Every structure is written in C-alpha cells, then in structure tokens.
Amino acid sequence: MARWEPGAPQRLQQAALELFATRGFEQTTAMEIAQSAGLTERTFFRHFSDKREVLFHGQRVLVEAFVAGVESAPPDASPIDIVASALRSAASFFPDERRSHSRARQSVIDQNSALQEREQHKLAGLATAVADALRARGVDDLAAALAAESGITVFALAFAQWIREHEQRSLDEIAAEVLGELVTLTGKATAHRATSAERTDG
Known part of the structure; x- marks a missing residue:
C-alpha cells in the first residue's frame, strides 16, 4: 500500500x-x-x-552534523578553528542539488511570522548544541558560548547567501568566506586595542 x-x-x-x-x-x-x-x-x-x-524535519540531523564537526577537529584546535570544522561538517548537509528545496522552504518561512520564530528557535538550539560540544572538549564557558553563537551567525549569513538567486558557490565556500571576514574583523579590533594601549602607556 x-x-x-x-x-x-x-x-x-x-x-x-x-x-x-x-x-x-x-x-x-x-x-x-x-x-x-x-x-x-x-x-x-x-x-x-x-x-x-x-519544514523542520532535518533539524536533528543538522545538529548532529555540527556536533560531529566539533568532535572531529584536531585536539589542539582553537575555538574558532573548531567552529570552522563544525561549519564544514554542516555544509555537507546542504549539497548543491538541495539548493532549490532550501530556497523554496525559506520562501515559505519568510512569509509567516510563526515559522520565522520557529526558525530562530532552531538556530538557538544549534548554538546551544555547539556550545555544549565545545565545553565537552574543555573550552571554558564564555569562549564556548561566544564561539558557538558566532559560528551559528556565520552559518545563517552564509545560508542566506547560498539560497540567493543565481548563486553558484557551495555553502562550504561561502561559510569559509564569511568566517574569514569575522576573523579579520576581530583581528582588526585586537590590533586597535593594542595600539590604543600603547598610546596610553606612552
């Protein structure tokens, strides 16, 4: 039947x-x-x-992909490098042939406030799972929370670009680019603080 x-x-x-x-x-x-x-x-x-x-049937598998990426990172990896590993693992959940499906799904969500709230809840759950996995590796609470939240923000931004009309790059490629921009921004902030401290000491 x-x-x-x-x-x-x-x-x-x-x-x-x-x-x-x-x-x-x-x-x-x-x-x-x-x-x-x-x-x-x-x-x-x-x-x-x-x-x-x-619309949210694959959430458990996506969480597992993120956590697997955290767990497979090298033992000496920094929190941000662990997040990069998690993003690569999650990107494998979205091959190019799934792009049209993801695009249609997002279009439905964008037109319904309750579904948008459910999507935000999903992202929050992903961040919690990644933070817990980071803590399990010995990363302290604050660093784990910051790295996890940053990683999920990178994922959300990369995903939004990936489903744009005419986009051809893979989600993995876009996520790496967005994460690289985040690292560059934080590096500039660190350099600025160091320069300001030197001026103050001087």
Missing part, C-alpha cells in the same frame, strides 16, 4: 512545499498534503507531528 512506500517523508515534504507556495501555509491542511503526495493523513502524522514540522 502507498503508505508503506519508502521515501514517504520526502514525498510529503515536496508536496507540502508545493502547496505552501501556491496556496499559502495557513490555508494548507495536513490531509491535503498527504493526498497530494498520494498518501493517507494517518501516514502524514506517522512522520510529522503537524504541518509546521514538515
């Missing part, structure tokens, strides 16, 4: 995105999503708690 076919979550996600785009998120029901995918409403609720979760 159709409800037992493999790939049901993916079929439901695709059907949901198409309906959300044409009819609107609020106007679309779980039953309509299931019917559009050729499945039953019971099958829908076997995979998703509600229609909102169709």
Whole structure:
C-alpha cells in the first residue's frame, strides 16, 4: 500500500512545499498534503507531528552534523578553528542539488511570522548544541558560548547567501568566506586595542 512506500517523508515534504507556495501555509491542511503526495493523513502524522514540522524535519540531523564537526577537529584546535570544522561538517548537509528545496522552504518561512520564530528557535538550539560540544572538549564557558553563537551567525549569513538567486558557490565556500571576514574583523579590533594601549602607556 502507498503508505508503506519508502521515501514517504520526502514525498510529503515536496508536496507540502508545493502547496505552501501556491496556496499559502495557513490555508494548507495536513490531509491535503498527504493526498497530494498520494498518501493517507494517518501516514502524514506517522512522520510529522503537524504541518509546521514538515519544514523542520532535518533539524536533528543538522545538529548532529555540527556536533560531529566539533568532535572531529584536531585536539589542539582553537575555538574558532573548531567552529570552522563544525561549519564544514554542516555544509555537507546542504549539497548543491538541495539548493532549490532550501530556497523554496525559506520562501515559505519568510512569509509567516510563526515559522520565522520557529526558525530562530532552531538556530538557538544549534548554538546551544555547539556550545555544549565545545565545553565537552574543555573550552571554558564564555569562549564556548561566544564561539558557538558566532559560528551559528556565520552559518545563517552564509545560508542566506547560498539560497540567493543565481548563486553558484557551495555553502562550504561561502561559510569559509564569511568566517574569514569575522576573523579579520576581530583581528582588526585586537590590533586597535593594542595600539590604543600603547598610546596610553606612552
């Protein structure tokens, strides 16, 4: 029977995105999503708690990707280098062939304030998971929090660029560029403080 076919979550996600785009998120029901995918409403609720979760189905895997990147960084890596490793790991979750799906998903989220709030909650959860993983490596609390929050900000900015129309670069490449800009900015700030201190001492 159709409800037992493999790939049901993916079929439901695709059907949901198409309906959300044409009819609107609020106007679309779980039953309509299931019917559009050729499945039953019971099958829908076997995979998703509600229609909102169709858009956030991969969150657990994304968290795991970030944490795996933290754990795989060299033992002597600095917090920012560990974050770079986490970003590379997370970028593998978004191959180029997934760009159109991510673009459509973000378009739906951008049109609904409740979904935007849920997306921000997801990013906050990612930051918490990365900070916990950094602490598990022995990074102190403040450094872990700063590095994690900075890393997720880099990810969010890079992701927004990655889904832009006509963008061809990989998410990994964009994230590395954004992180590099952050490192440059913090380096300039450090240099400025050092120069100011020298002038004061002088």
